[in-house]
Amino acid sequence: MSHQLTNLLPRDRRRAFRSEYFIRLVTVIIALLGALLVLHAVMLIPSYAFLSQQVDERDHQLQTLSSHLDSTEERETSARLAALATDTKYLARLGSTPTASAAIRAVLAVTPNGITLSGLTFAPPKAGALGRMVLTGSASTREALRAYQAALAALPFVDNADLPIAAFAKDSDIPFTITLTGSLTP
16 A cells, blocks of 8 residues: 555645644634633632631731730830829929938938937928928937927928927937928928
8 A cells, every 4th residue: 555645635625634633733723722722711719718818817917916015015115104204293293302311411410419319211202291290319408308399390481390398308318309391301
């Protein structure tokens, strides 16, 4: 047999046959590509559904964390603000509160001869209450003690210098306790 076959069809029929063959081939290729495209699209649907579910879960988780973080930050900010307000009130009060050292210095500057101080306590004025300073010691005579009480009462920042009458019971070496009340701001 011969490898070359003889085609007995006329030329225009051969051309028509060839063009029809290529049209069928292109149609089958296009149909196969379309089928593959549809098959791939169908196979991607579960992946798309899974990924969209993951995205929704992450969005929900992000919203939950954001709201939790906002509320946590809000609480921390409120706590910081409250602490700052407390500190501010304390510092403002310190500006008007008399210092113990200034009041003690002013009281010690008054000490006349014959008076020996052995103890001193200081309580600064609080809201609405007067400050209080308690002086303890001994006086050599009644006159020295009376002069000391009068000098303390004359201080501008002292409203009252309270000395119990029992302190005058002895004539010499008199133990005393004088309580000063007032603003105690020299």
